[in-house]
Amino acid sequence: MGMITPRARVEGLGSAKSGTDHWWGQRVTAVALAILTPLFLVGFVRMLGRPHEEVLAFYGRPLNALFAALFIAAAFVHLKQGLQVVIEDYVHSPALKTTAFLANTLLTTAFAAAGIFSLAIIALR
Amino acid sequence: MSGSEHGAAVGRGARPLSPHLQVYRLPLTAVMSILHRVTGCALMGGGVALVWWLVAAATGAGAFGFVNWLLTSWIGGLGMIVFGAALMYHLCNGIRHLVWDAGFGYEKPEVAASNKVVLGAAAALTVVLCLYAWLT
Incomplete structure (x- = not known):
């Protein structure tokens, strides 16, 4: 304790450099998804299997597109955080671990962007 | 757990062994x-399917027709039911995790009871989801 500055002591992070951000972030997206999942599913489940024009009209309405976009954003952030913990637990080789982290970040970001971008195209048609 | 006789055999006293996954019946x-x-x-797969469906819808009638046919075919429909069940379970058990995080329900009888609540709620919501998809 003697070799630590007062500021480092109140920050409480030590040599780990980061604290509970990841854990807390997963709870924040979990609460968001507990609310957004029903809001999204009520529309999506009804639209699945419907004709193209009907799906376009449905997500052309602002609230429907907004709930879907928010759900996709929260879901893919939550997926990224969850899959990261799974990789940390099971992948031990440094090279494989770095590759898996990289793939996780790139894929979840790309899929979230693709989903939201498609919704924007449909909504702003 | 009946690890004590194994423990005695290797001279480590009557202490129980840690759960050995091949012989230990998981609670x-x-x-x-x-x-x-x-x-x-598994829900990463559901997310990919959802995004594929949306990208196809934004692309045009041809792309949408294929994905729509696939997701509503018998194998795709079965996949949607599995993803739906996985989502309902993860949602219900996730809410229980949030209750645990808030500091409630850690006692063994409470966990035994909430196990049943989560399984029951997830099963009921999956049935409701399937009926809703079928009827609307």
């Missing part, structure tokens, strides 16, 4: 914990 709580992680990973 329901443990199975449900593992299932939370399994369903979470």
Whole structure:
């Protein structure tokens, strides 16, 4: 304790450099998804299997597109955080671990962007 | 757990061995914990299917026609039911995790009871989801 500055002591992070951000972030997206999942599913489940024009009209309405976009954003952030913990637990080789982290970040970001971008195209048609 | 006789055999006293996965019957709580992680990973597949459907809808009638046909075919429909069940389980058990995080329900009888609540709620919501998809 003697070799630590007062500021480092109140920050409480030590040599780990980061604290509970990841854990807390997963709870924040979990609460968001507990609310957004029903809001999204009520529309999506009804639209699945419907004709193209009907799906376009449905997500052309602002609230429907907004709930879907928010759900996709929260879901893919939550997926990224969850899959990261799974990789940390099971992948031990440094090279494989770095590759898996990289793939996780790139894929979840790309899929979230693709989903939201498609919704924007449909909504702003 | 009946690890004591094995413990005595190797001279470590009557202390129980740690659970050996091949002979240890996992309690329901443990199975449900593992299932939370399994369903979470599987839902990445559901997310990919959802995004594919949306990209196809934004692309045009031809692309949408194929994905729509695939997701509503018998194998695709079965996949949607599995993803729906995985999502309902992960949602219900995730809400229980938030209750635990708030500091409630850690006693063994409480966990035994909430196991049943989560499984019941997830099963009921999956049935409701399927009926809703079927009827609307």
